Amino acid sequence: xGSHNMIEWVYIAAVVAxxxxxxxxxxxxxxxxxxxxxxxxxxxxxxxQWFWTFEHEDGTKEVGELxxxxxxxxxxxxxxxxxxxxxxxxxxxAMIDAVPGRINKVWFAPDQTGEFLIQCRxxxxxxxxxxxxxxxxxx
Amino acid sequence: MxxxxxxxxxxxxxxxFAKGLAVIVIIMAIGAGINLGFADFWHKFPPSNxxxxxxxxxxxxxVSTGVTREFELKxxxxxxxxxxxxxxxxxEAEANPPIEVNVGDTIxxxxxxxxxxxxxxxxxSNPEDPNTIVFxxxxxxxxxxxxxxxxxxxxxxxxxxxxxxxxxxVPGHSLQGMQGKFIVKKAExxxxxxxxxxxxxxxxxxxxFAFTxxxxxxxxxxxxPKGxxxxxxxxxxxxxxxxxxxxxxxxxxxxxxxIVSDPENPNAIVFNVKIKSADNPILKGQTGSxxxxxxxxxHxxxxxxVPGHPLQGMQGDFIVE
Amino acid sequence: xxxxxxxxxxxxxxxxxxxxxxxxxxxxxxxLIFLFMGGTLAMVIRSELLFPGPTIxxxxxxxxxIFTMHGTDLLFLWLLPFAxxxxxxxxxxxxxxxxxxxPKLNAVAYWMIPPGAALVWLGWADIGWTAYPPYSIIRxxxxxxxxxxxGLKILGLSSILSSINFVVTILKCxxxxxxxxxxxxxxxxxxxxxxxxxxxxPTFTASLIMLYTDRLxxxxxxxxxxxxxxIAYQHLFWFTFxxxxxxxxxPAIGMAYELIPKFSRKPLFSYSSGVIALILLGLIGFASxxxxxxxxxxxxxxxxxxxVGTLAAVPMSAMHVFNWIATPWGxxxxxxxxxxxxxxxxALFFTAGAGGVVNTAIPLDFxxxxxxxxxGHFHLFVMGTISFIFFGFMYYIFPFMTGRMYSxxxxxxxxxxxxxxxxxxxxxxxxxxxxxxxxxxxxxVSDPDLIIMNQIASIGAFMMGTAMATFLxxxxxxxxxxxxxxxxxxxxIGEQYYDYRRREPHH
Numbered sequence: 001x002g003s004h005n006m007i008e009w010v011y012i013a014a015v016v017a018x019x020x021x022x023x024x025x026x027x028x029x030x031x032x033x034x035x036x037x038x039x040x041x042x043x044x045x046x047x048x049q050w051f052w053t054f055e056h057e058d059g060t061k062e063v064g065e066l067x068x069x070x071x072x073x074x075x076x077x078x079x080x081x082x083x084x085x086x087x088x089x090x091x092x093x094a095m096i097d098a099v100p101g102r103i104n105k106v107w108f109a110p111d112q113t114g115e116f117l118i119q120c121r122x123x124x125x126x127x128x129x130x131x132x133x134x135x136x137x138x139x
Numbered sequence: 140m141x142x143x144x145x146x147x148x149x150x151x152x153x154x155x156f157a158k159g160l161a162v163i164v165i166i167m168a169i170g171a172g173i174n175l176g177f178a179d180f181w182h183k184f185p186p187s188n189x190x191x192x193x194x195x196x197x198x199x200x201x202v203s204t205g206v207t208r209e210f211e212l213k214x215x216x217x218x219x220x221x222x223x224x225x226x227x228x229x230x231e232a233e234a235n236p237p238i239e240v241n242v243g244d245t246i247x248x249x250x251x252x253x254x255x256x257x258x259x260x261x262x263x264s265n266p267e268d269p270n271t272i273v274f275x276x277x278x279x280x281x282x283x284x285x286x287x288x289x290x291x292x293x294x295x296x297x298x299x300x301x302x303x304x305x306x307x308x309v310p311g312h313s314l315q316g317m318q319g320k321f322i323v324k325k326a327e328x329x330x331x332x333x334x335x336x337x338x339x340x341x342x343x344x345x346x347x348f349a350f351t352x353x354x355x356x357x358x359x360x361x362x363x364p365k366g367x368x369x370x371x372x373x374x375x376x377x378x379x380x381x382x383x384x385x386x387x388x389x390x391x392x393x394x395x396x397x398i399v400s401d402p403e404n405p406n407a408i409v410f411n412v413k414i415k416s417a418d419n420p421i422l423k424g425q426t427g428s429x430x431x432x433x434x435x436x437x438h439x440x441x442x443x444x445v446p447g448h449p450l451q452g453m454q455g456d457f458i459v460e
Numbered sequence: 461x462x463x464x465x466x467x468x469x470x471x472x473x474x475x476x477x478x479x480x481x482x483x484x485x486x487x488x489x490x491x492l493i494f495l496f497m498g499g500t501l502a503m504v505i506r507s508e509l510l511f512p513g514p515t516i517x518x519x520x521x522x523x524x525x526i527f528t529m530h531g532t533d534l535l536f537l538w539l540l541p542f543a544x545x546x547x548x549x550x551x552x553x554x555x556x557x558x559x560x561x562x563p564k565l566n567a568v569a570y571w572m573i574p575p576g577a578a579l580v581w582l583g584w585a586d587i588g589w590t591a592y593p594p595y596s597i598i599r600x601x602x603x604x605x606x607x608x609x610x611g612l613k614i615l616g617l618s619s620i621l622s623s624i625n626f627v628v629t630i631l632k633c634x635x636x637x638x639x640x641x642x643x644x645x646x647x648x649x650x651x652x653x654x655x656x657x658x659x660x661x662p663t664f665t666a667s668l669i670m671l672y673t674d675r676l677x678x679x680x681x682x683x684x685x686x687x688x689x690x691i692a693y694q695h696l697f698w699f700t701f702x703x704x705x706x707x708x709x710x711p712a713i714g715m716a717y718e719l720i721p722k723f724s725r726k727p728l729f730s731y732s733s734g735v736i737a738l739i740l741l742g743l744i745g746f747a748s749x750x751x752x753x754x755x756x757x758x759x760x761x762x763x764x765x766x767x768v769g770t771l772a773a774v775p776m777s778a779m780h781v782f783n784w785i786a787t788p789w790g791x792x793x794x795x796x797x798x799x800x801x802x803x804x805x806x807a808l809f810f811t812a813g814a815g816g817v818v819n820t821a822i823p824l825d826f827x828x829x830x831x832x833x834x835x836g837h838f839h840l841f842v843m844g845t846i847s848f849i850f851f852g853f854m855y856y857i858f859p860f861m862t863g864r865m866y867s868x869x870x871x872x873x874x875x876x877x878x879x880x881x882x883x884x885x886x887x888x889x890x891x892x893x894x895x896x897x898x899x900x901x902x903x904x905v906s907d908p909d910l911i912i913m914n915q916i917a918s919i920g921a922f923m924m925g926t927a928m929a930t931f932l933x934x935x936x937x938x939x940x941x942x943x944x945x946x947x948x949x950x951x952x953i954g955e956q957y958y959d960y961r962r963r964e965p966h967h
Binding site for chain 3: 147148149150151152153155156157158159160162163167170173174180181182183184185186187188189391
Binding site: 005008011012015016019020022023025026027029030031033034049082083084086088090091093095096097099100101102104105117119120121122123124125126127128129130132 | 520521524586588592593594595598599684688689690691730733755756757760763764767768771774775778779782786817820821822823824826827829830831895896898899900901902903904905
C-alpha cells in the first residue's frame with residue numbers, strides 16, 4: 001500500500017461524508033412520507049388495463065376522473081385487477097405501484113385547486129402510454 | 140515457439156473481407172425473411188394459462204333462473220365410526236337424500252357437523268374422487284375441515300345438466316357412506332314469471348356493430364364512443380324473431396360481444412349469445428357474427444364482455460317485446 | 461478476414477477454431493453486429509418520440525416490441541459478448557498461458573450465442589427487457605415471449621460457461637512465475653466479473669424457468685390468480701440484475717486501467733487500490749438490488765437497508781476515478797482515439813453516478829422511478845461510460861485484430877459527435893423525467909416543454925447515429941485498406957503492444 005497518498009484518503013472521506021448526508025436526510029424525509037396521517041380520507045384506486053377507477057369512502061365511484069378537495073389529506077389504497085400498473089400524480093409526486101393481489105398505500109394533501117394529470121408509471125401492455133386520468137381538486 | 144525468423148504477417152484483402160461481410164448480410168437477410176414471412180405467427184397465441192381459465196370456469200355461462208333452493212345436510216357417524224352418512228347413517232331411510240335442481244338455480248347448501256370426526260362438503264362428478272369438484276360447490280376441504288359441531292354453507296349455481304354427487308371430501312368418507320345423488324336438470328321456462336318461450340316468428344333481423352374507441356382510449360362505444368351521435372343504438376325486436384349480429388373491431392384494443400341480463404355482469408349471458416370472450420377476444424380489425432332466436436321477452440343489454448368496457452361506454456339496450 | 465500469420469486460413473477454419481484469438485474474433489464481430497441492430501432500433505424509437513401521438517409507428521404494440529428488443533439485444537448481445545471477446549483476446553496473453561483453460565468449451569460458449577440471439581430476434585417479444593409478471597405471464601402473446609425466455613436461458617448458460625473458463629484460466633493456468641498481485645488489473649476485472657456471473661446468474665435462470673411454467677399454467681409462482689406474488693419475481697430478477705450492471709461495468713473498468721497508464725506513459729497510481737476497489741465492488745454489488753423496487757410497497761426498513769447497500773458501493777467507484785485521474789497527472793499524455801473515449805467515458809460516468817445517488821435517496825426515487833430520468837441515468841452508464849470505454853478499446857485492439865491502423869480523423873469525428881450527442885440526449889432525458897414523462901411510452905402529453913425536450917433528445921440521438929455510421933465506415937474501410945500498423949507499437953507510445961504472433965492457432 002506504499003503509494004497511498006493522504007490525498008486519496010481525504011477524497012474518499014469527503015465522498016463518504018456526502019453519501020452519509022444523502023442517506024441520513026433521505027431517512028428522515030422518508031420516515032415522514034411513510035407515515036400516513038390518521039385523519040386522511042381513504043380513496044380506493046383500482047388499476048386495470050387500461051383505465052383507472054376510484055371509490056370514495058361513501059361508496060361514490062368514479063371512472064377516469066377523481067374529484068378531491070384542497071387542503072385535506074387523502075390516503076390512496078391502490079391495487080390492480082390484472083397486471084402491475086403504477087399510480088402516479090406527477091404534480092404532487094404521489095407514486096406507488098398497483099400490484100394485483102396486494103393493496104399498496106400512498107398519501108398526499110393537495111394544496112392547489114385545478115386539474116392535474118394522473119398517469120400509469122409501470123409498463124402494462126398495449127395502451128400503457130394512454131392510461132391517464134384526471135385529478136380535479138376543488139376548494 | 141517461433142524461433143529466429145519472423146513469421147510473415149498477412150493483412151486481410153478487400154476480397155476476403157467482402158466475402159465475410161456477405162456471409163453476415165446473407166444470414167441476417169434469411170433471419171429477416173423468416174420473421175417477416177411468418178409475421179402473424181409470433182404473437183398469435185395467448186399464454187396457455189389463459190386457456191386453462193376458460194376450462195376451469197365450467198364452459199357455458201348460464202342464465203340465472205332466479206330460483207333459489209336451500210338444502211340442509213348434517214354429517215352423521217355410527218357409534219363405531221364405521222358407517223357414515225348425511226342426515227342419517229347410510230342404510231337408514233333418511234340417509235343421503237337425493238337432491239334435484241335445475242340448471243341456473245341458485246343453490247345454498249347448509250352443512251352441520253353432527254359427528255365427532257372432521258368432515259368437508261363438495262359436489263363432485265365422480266363420488267370416489269374428492270378432486271372432481273363441479274360448479275365450485277365446496278365448503279372446506281380435507282386439509283381444512285369442518286370441526287365437530289361447526290356449521291357452514293356454500294352457495295353456487297349449477298351450470299350443466301347431469302348426474303352428480305354430493306360427498307364428504309375427506310378421503311374415504313364417501314366410501315364409508317357419505318355420498319348422495321345431486322341431479323341437475325335442464326331449466327324449463329324463463330325466470331320468475333315462467334313465461335313460455337315464444338314460437339319463432341320467421342322474421343329475421345341483422346344488426347352491424349363496430350367496436351369503437353375515442354382517441355384517448357378513455358371512452359368506448361358501439362358504432363361511436365359513448366356520448367357521440369349514433370353511439371350504442373337501441374335495438375328492439377319481437378319475441379321469436381331471429382337475429383344476426385355482425386361485429387367488427389374498429390378499435391385498437393381487444394373486445395368481445397355478448398347479450399346479457401345485467402350490464403355489470405359479463406357472465407349473465409342470455410340466449411347463449413356471445414362472440415369470443417375476454418380471454419379469447421376479437422382483435423383489432425377482426426370480425427365475428429352470431430345468429431340466434433330472441434325467444435323470451437325482456438329488457439336485455441348488448442355489451443363488450445371485456446371487464447371494464449361496459450363501464451367505459453360499450454353497452455346498449457337490447458329489448459325483446 | 462483479419463490478420464493472419466504465415467498463411468491465410470479459409471473462413472470455415474476460423475469459424476470452428478477453438479483458439480482464443482479466433483473465438484475472441486467471433487465474439488467481437490458478433491457483438492458489433494448486434495450493437496448496430498440495437499442502435500438502429502434506438503433511432504426508430506427516437507424518431508417516433510419526436511412528436512406526441514403516433515409519428516412513424518401506428519401500432520403501439522410494435523413500439524412495445526421495439527423497446528423490448530432494443531434493451532434485450534444491447535444488454536445481452538452487445539455488452540456481455542464484447543467483454544468476453546476482449547477477455548478472450550487478452551487474458552491468455554496477460555497470464556502468460558498458451559490459450560484459455562478449456563478451448564473447446566470456449567468455442568461452445570460462443571456458439572450458444574447465435575441460437576439464443578435467433579430465438580430472441582425472431583420472436584420480438586413485447587414484455588420489456590425486465591419481463592415483469594403478471595404481464596409476461598398472463599398477457600404477453602406467445603410464442604414470442606416463450607422464445608425470449610428460451611433465448612435468454614441459452615445466453616445465460618453461455619455466460620456461465622465462459623465465466624468458468626475465465627476463472628480457471630486466471631487462477632489455475634497463470635504462469636507460475638507471475639504473482640497474482642502483478643497481473644494487469646484487466647485480469648482482475650475479468651476474474652471478479654466471472655465470479656459475479658457465477659453467483660448472480662443462476663437466480664435468473666431459475667426465474668426464467670418459473671416464468672415459463674407460470675405461462676403454461678402448471679405453476680403459480682408469480683400469478684396472483686394462483687396464489688403467487690408478482691413482487692417475488694422482482695426480487696429474484698434484481699438479485700441477478702443489480703450485480704449484472706456491475707458485471708457490465710467491471711470489464712470496462714479493467715479496460716480503462718489497461719488504457720490509461722499506457723497512454724499517459726506513466727505507471728498506474730495505485731495498483732492495490734484498484735484491486736481492492738474491484739473486489740469490494742464485486743461483493744457490495746450484491747447488497748443493493750431492491751433499490752429498483754422502492755415503489756412496489758416495501759416496508760420502511762427494507763427500503764433503508766437497500767439504500768445503505770447502494771450508497772456503500774459508491775466509494776469504490778470513487779477510488780477508481782481517483783486512480784484514473786491521478787495516473788495521467790504529470791504524465792506525457794498521448795491523445796489518440798482510445799484516450800478521448802476513456803476520458804469522455806469517465807466524465808459521463810461521473811454524471812451517471814451523480815444521478816444514481818439521487819435515485820437512491822428513497823423519497824427522490826418516487827419522483828424518478830420509471831420516468832425518463834431513469835432512462836437517461838442508465839443510458840449514461842451503458843452508453844456513456846461502458847460503451848465509450850468499449851469503443852476506445854476497440855480502436856486500441858484494432859491493430860492487433862487486423863494489422864492495420866484505423867483513420868484517426870474519422871475516429872475523432874466519431875468521438876465528438878457521440879460525446880455531444882450523448883449529453884444532448886441523456887442529460888435532457890433526466891430533465892424529462894423530472895417533468896413526469898413515464899418510460900416505455902410511444903406517446904406523451906402534448907406539453908410544449910415535453911415536446912421540445914424530446915426533440916432535443918432525438919437530435920442528440922441522430923448525432924449519435926451519424927457518429928456510429930462513421931464508426932462502421934471507419935472499421936470496414938480500415939480493415940480492408942487501412943495503413944499497415946507497426947505491430948510492435950502501433951500507437952507510438954513507447955510501450956510494448958500485444959504480441960501479434962499469438963494469432964497463430966495451435967490447434
